[in-house]
Amino acid sequence: MGWLWAIIVGFVLGLLAKAILPGKQHSPLWLTTVFGILGAIAGNAIAEGLGVAETRGIDWSRHAFQLVAAIIIVFLGDRAYMALRGGTKRRA
Known part of the structure; x- marks a missing residue:
């Protein structure tokens, strides 16, 4: 069941990151989900390193680290x- 939650959280984080970033992102939905999963993993690692991964109630700081990491990973x-696909389309 853990992998299913990873996909769901990655999907939500990836979509939130795409919504927050200005402009259009060109990566497909499956890749955005993978970026979101990586953001969740990185955010958890940062929260663990800072000692705020487990708190009483909702772990808002951990979720904030996950979202910030997802935004950075979706952007990069x-x-x-786009670099691997040959860049953006040029206007004539």
């Missing part, structure tokens, strides 16, 4: 995706 991942 989309840049890498």
